[in-house]
Every structure is written in structure tokens, then in C-alpha cells.
Amino acid sequence: MDTLDQFINYFSQNSGYIWVQFYRHFLMAVYGVLFAAIISIPLGILIAKYGKLSSWVLALGSIIQTIPALGAMAVIMIVMGLGTNTVIVTLMLYSILPITQNTYVGMKDVDKTVVESGFASGMTRFQLLRMVELPLAVSVIMAGLRTALVIGIGIAAIGAFVGAGGLGAIILTGTNATDGTPIILAGAIPTALMAIIADLIMGWIERKLQPVKSSKPRTA
Amino acid sequence: MLQFNHVTKRYDNGKPAVSNLNLKIEKGEFVCFIGPSGCGKTTTMKMVNRLINISEGSILVDGKSIKKQDPVELRRSIGYVIQQIGLMPHMTIKENIVLVGTLLKWSKEKKDKRARELLKLVDLPEEYLEKYPHELSGGQQQRIGVLRALAANPPLILMDEPFGALDPITRDSLQEEFKKLQKELHKTILFVTHDMDEALKLADRVVIMREGEVVQADTPDQILRNPANEFVEEFLGKDRLIQGRPDVTTVGQIMEGFPVTVQTGTTLKSAIYTMRNRHVDSLLVVDPGNVLKGVIDIEAINLNYKKANLVEEIMEKEIFSVTQDSLLRDTVHKILRRGAKYVPVVDEQQRLTGIVTRATLANIVYDTIWGDGMELDEMATAVE
Numbered sequence: 001m002d003t004l005d006q007f008i009n010y011f012s013q014n015s016g017y018i019w020v021q022f023y024r025h026f027l028m029a030v031y032g033v034l035f036a037a038i039i040s041i042p043l044g045i046l047i048a049k050y051g052k053l054s055s056w057v058l059a060l061g062s063i064i065q066t067i068p069a070l071g072a073m074a075v076i077m078i079v080m081g082l083g084t085n086t087v088i089v090t091l092m093l094y095s096i097l098p099i100t101q102n103t104y105v106g107m108k109d110v111d112k113t114v115v116e117s118g119f120a121s122g123m124t125r126f127q128l129l130r131m132v133e134l135p136l137a138v139s140v141i142m143a144g145l146r147t148a149l150v151i152g153i154g155i156a157a158i159g160a161f162v163g164a165g166g167l168g169a170i171i172l173t174g175t176n177a178t179d180g181t182p183i184i185l186a187g188a189i190p191t192a193l194m195a196i197i198a199d200l201i202m203g204w205i206e207r208k209l210q211p212v213k214s215s216k217p218r219t220a
Numbered sequence: 221m222l223q224f225n226h227v228t229k230r231y232d233n234g235k236p237a238v239s240n241l242n243l244k245i246e247k248g249e250f251v252c253f254i255g256p257s258g259c260g261k262t263t264t265m266k267m268v269n270r271l272i273n274i275s276e277g278s279i280l281v282d283g284k285s286i287k288k289q290d291p292v293e294l295r296r297s298i299g300y301v302i303q304q305i306g307l308m309p310h311m312t313i314k315e316n317i318v319l320v321g322t323l324l325k326w327s328k329e330k331k332d333k334r335a336r337e338l339l340k341l342v343d344l345p346e347e348y349l350e351k352y353p354h355e356l357s358g359g360q361q362q363r364i365g366v367l368r369a370l371a372a373n374p375p376l377i378l379m380d381e382p383f384g385a386l387d388p389i390t391r392d393s394l395q396e397e398f399k400k401l402q403k404e405l406h407k408t409i410l411f412v413t414h415d416m417d418e419a420l421k422l423a424d425r426v427v428i429m430r431e432g433e434v435v436q437a438d439t440p441d442q443i444l445r446n447p448a449n450e451f452v453e454e455f456l457g458k459d460r461l462i463q464g465r466p467d468v469t470t471v472g473q474i475m476e477g478f479p480v481t482v483q484t485g486t487t488l489k490s491a492i493y494t495m496r497n498r499h500v501d502s503l504l505v506v507d508p509g510n511v512l513k514g515v516i517d518i519e520a521i522n523l524n525y526k527k528a529n530l531v532e533e534i535m536e537k538e539i540f541s542v543t544q545d546s547l548l549r550d551t552v553h554k555i556l557r558r559g560a561k562y563v564p565v566v567d568e569q570q571r572l573t574g575i576v577t578r579a580t581l582a583n584i585v586y587d588t589i590w591g592d593g594m595e596l597d598e599m600a601t602a603v604e
């Protein structure tokens with residue numbers, strides 16, 4: 001009971017600080033995923049078109065994924081120094097695989113006959129991509145972004161070790177303090193909530209982008 | 221309209237998929253390409269809109285070589301229908317129908333109008349315009365697939381087994397609908413199929429291919445009548461050849477040779493003798509040059525035995541005969557309509573060459589129904 005009282009107490013007294021860290025944490029995760037998307041979506045499209053590259057690229061992505069995040073971040077820190085940039089680059093590295101993989105799968109899953117009939121109707125390569133392949137693959141790509149964002153929110157928490165702030169900083173403070181449980185909770189619970197909410201919202205967007213629609217709402 | 225000049229397609233592994241194809245297709249013609257899988261029929265079709273590039277030779281559409289045209293423009297000007305239909309699942313029926321219009325940057329009004337016009341052609345209600353492909357049945361989807369090919373009013377349409385994936389009843393009605401549509405709109409159709417019934421039913425001309433070469437290219441009638449070789453015969457199948465027989469068989473092929481005759485100048489007495497000997501009740505009268513003159517039967521002899529002496533005095537001169545090149549189909553009708561027991565068969569000089577009796581027709585009917593009758597030649601020899 002004590003812990004809960006203390007947690008509520010800490011939370012209400014430091015709500016401004018927690019909010020600032022929450023926001024900072026979220027932004028780091030979003031930037032990481034965004035930059036990764038800029039690289040990974042075109043990469044995914046490319047390897048879907050040129051099949052030979054796909055195994056290499058996906059293998060490389062998997063290798064990156066196996067490196068412990070803390071270790072990778074430490075190595076990147078040696079190059080880039082302390083601060084948020086190191087965290088964003090790390091997030092980016094870890095987001096590349098899920099986004100690339102999903103883009104690749106999404107593009108590959110587009111019905112070949114639909115692509116053929118579009119192409120034979122006189123679409124250019126670009127029109128085919130814009131009017132057929134991307135609209136049909138977008139929900140799968142979205143699922144990749146969703147996975148990347150949830151992973152990213154988790155990894156951003158260890159960004160506190162390289163002085164990037166975020167909710168991880170609050171947790172770190174808690175671990176260093178005597179009887180720091182309430183402070184740890186004040187950092188951990190918002191992190192978990194952020195991940196869950198992000199997952200729900202992205203899931204909703206993903207469903208909205210489902211390419212095959214009905215002309216009228218279904219009566220189930 | 222469409223011309224193939226020494227067209228060859230060679231893949232990397234060396235063996236040509238299509239070799240030295242020469243063919244001329246007229247405007248408004250419905251041409252079916254048929255053959256076993258891997259014979260090059262689909263490759264041939266896909267070369268026309270440059271989905272596959274030609275290795276050697278040239279294809280001319282309306283006199284212009286397709287190699288000299290922009291492939292994207294070319295494809296927009298040629299309709300294309302595939303077996304798997306390939307409607308865009310994320311677009312409404314309307315958007316699907318006028319897809320080429322969208323690519324050609326038509327105005328919204330023009331697209332709306334065209335979509336409505338086209339939908340009328342296949343008797344689907346206008347509400348369908350706002351539906352999505354997965355809400356339609358397979359047959360309806362393929363109707364939309366055909367409309368999409370028609371949208372920009374291309375003179376030439378390529379179809380790759382378009383009705384192959386439909387159930388037999390839907391396929392049948394779509395074939396009929398489409399044939400009618402093609403006649404109305406006067407489109408040139410290049411149609412690939414492996415279904416011989418479909419090809420014979422729809423095509424003005426059937427092109428039978430094997431291992432990249434044209435084996436025979438002719439009208440369905442001609443192919444049934446004169447299969448170029450054993451491969452074509454086998455491909456047509458025995459059943460189809462027999463069923464097709466009344467349509468294409470000539471009287472000469474099924475007639476019985478050597479009917480019982482008497483020459484002019486024969487006495488009635490010896491005519492009766494011949495009848496008795498050969499167990500017949502009538503005789504065909506010919507002159508020494510075997511030219512058919514008339515017919516006498518036992519009743520006429522009986523009535524006139526006292527008055528006349530020679531067969532030509534009492535023979536019936538107005539007789540119905542057929543030439544040996546005429547189609548069996550027509551002969552059957554005539555025999556049945558006149559209630560004649562037999563029809564003599566003559567050549568161009570009116571010389572008697574054979575006879576078709578009701579028993580002969582019975583054989584044909586038997587073969588058509590049971591299909592395992594003797595071959596034509598054997599039958600002719602057996603009768604002799």
C-alpha cells in the first residue's frame with residue numbers, strides 16, 4: 001500500500017516532468033521508425049522486384065536484430081557521442097528489418113494476375129506501383145511500422161544510458177535511489193502504456209487501410 | 221489488321237517457343253489459338269502487346285510494326301482478358317471498367333458515361349458500378365473483365381483462356397454472350413484456349429499449334445472435314461470427328477457403290493429376272509455410258525407388262541438424284557422429306573456412281589450415337 005501511495009504521490013508531484021520525458025521518449029521512437037521507413041520501404045520494394053537481393057538484405061536485417069540493443073547503442077555512442085541522435089540511429093537500425101520484411105512480403109503477396117492485367121492494360125511501372133501494388137500492400141507495410149514502433153518504444157527506454165532522457169531516465173533515477181520503486185513505476189508504467197496505445201492506434205490504422213472493401217457496411 | 225511475319229521467340233535455353241509463325245488476321249475476324257500446353261499459343265498472344273518480346277520477325281497491327289510503337293501506348297490500344305480475370309480488388313467495378321480510361325486521362329464525366337454504356341452491354345444493373353469485385357460471382361467478374369478490355373474501344377482484343385476457370389453452365393452462356401457481342405461490335409479477337417469445343421463454337425478460324433509451329437489454320441468446318449494430319453485428328457478426338465460427320469461428310473463418302481441397274485434396251489422380261497436374282501423391287505436404268513436415265517419398279521412392270529416391251533418405255537424419267545459432292549446433311553433432309561426409299565448418286569456428267577438408302581443413313585445414326593462404328597472407308601468396302 002505504501003508503494004502505491006508513494007507512486008501516486010510522486011506521479012502527481014512530478015507530472016510535468018513525466019510528461020516532458022514521455023513526449024521526448026515518444027518522439028525518439030517515432031523519429032527512429034520514420035527514418036527507418038524512409039530507407040526500408042523503398043528497400044523492401046526494391047528487393048521484392050529484384051528477388052536475388054532479397055535473401056541477402058533480409059539476412060543482414062536479421063543479423064542486426066540479434067545484436068543486443070544495449071551493445072549496439074554503446075558502439076554507436078563511440079562514434080556519435082552521447083545524446084538523442086545515438087538513440088534514434090539505434091532505433092532506426094532495429095526498425096529496418098520489420099519494415100523491410102513487411103514491405104517485401106506485402107509486395108510479394110499482391111496477386112500476380114492483378115499486376116499482369118494492370119500492366120497489360122498499359123500501366124507504366126510507376127503507375128503499377130502507385131495504383132496497384134502499394135494500395136494492395138499498404139496494410140501489410142503498416143503492420144511492419146506497427147511492430148517497429150512497439151519495439152522502438154522499448155529500446156528508447158535504454159536510451160537513458162547514453163544520456164538521451166526519456167522515460168528510461170526516470171527508471172534509471174529510481175534504480176539509483178533508495179526505496180526507488182515508486183519512481184521506477186512512474187517511468188515503467190507510462191512506457192508500457194505508450195507501447196500498448198501505439199499498438200492499438202497503429203492496428204486501427206492498419207485495418208482502415210485494408211485494400212479490399214465492401215460497398216456497404218456488412219451486416220453480420 | 222494483324223499480321224505475323226516469320227515470328228520467332230527463342231528463350232535463353234535455345235529451343236524456340238514459337239518458330240517462324242506466319243499468319244494474317246482480317247479485321248473483325250475471331251481467331252482461336254489452340255494446342256497442348258507449351259505449344260506456344262499464349263506466347264504468341266503475349267507477343268502482340270509486347271508482354272513478351274519477339275526474337276525474330278515482326279508483328280504488324282494495322283500495318284504498323286509493334287516494335288516501333290511505345291509498349292505502354294500499344295497496350296492501352298489493345299484489349300486484354302485473362303483467365304484469372306485480374307480485377308483490381310481495391311477498386312470499384314466502375315473504376316475497374318474504365319481503368320484504361322483513367323490511364324488515358326479521361327474526364328470524370330466521360331468515364332462515368334462509358335462505364336454505364338458498357339455495363340448495359342452485359343445486362344448488369346447499374347448498382348453494380350459501386351460494388352467491389354469480390355461481391356460479384358465468377359461469371360459476373362469475367363463479364364467485367366471483358367468490359368474492361370472494351371473500355372477504350374480497341375479494335376483488337378487478346379484473350380487468354382478467358383472462360384477457362386468458369387463452371388460449364390456459366391461458360392456456355394458467357395461464350396454465347398461474347399460471340400454475339402463480338403459480332404455487334406465487330407472486334408478482331410485473338411483467343412487462346414485449350415478447349416476444342418470452345419474453339420469450334422466461337423472461332424471464324426482455328427489455329428492449331430504444336431511445339432511452336434502452326435499445324436493447321438482453317439475454319440472449324442474445314443478442320444473437321446480435312447484434318448491436316450494425325451495430330452490434328454487426335455487433337456479433335458474421334459467423337460468430335462464422328463459427330464461432325466453429318467455436317468461435313470459428302471454423299472460420296474457414305475454412298476453404297478454398284479447399285480442394281482439395267483441398261484436401256486433391256487426387255488421387261490430380263491428386268492424381272494434381274495430383280496428376282498438380286499432381291500430388289502426396283503431398278504435404276506442407265507444407258508451404255510452409265511448415265512442415269514430413269515427408274516422402273518415392279519408395279520410399273522406389272523401394270524404395263526402386256527403393252528410394253530423395253531424398260532425405257534415404262535421407266536419413270538423424273539427421278540430425284542444427288543451429286544456425290546453434295547453434303548450429307550442436305551441429302552438426309554431431302555430423303556426424309558420426300559419419303560424416298562433411296563436416292564441415286566451421280567457425278568457431274570450424270571453418270572451413276574452409287575446409291576444412298578435408308579439403311580445407309582441408319583448406319584450413320586448408329587455411329588453417331590455409339591461412336592464405335594467402322595471407319596468410313598471400311599464401311600464402304602464392307603458394303604461392296
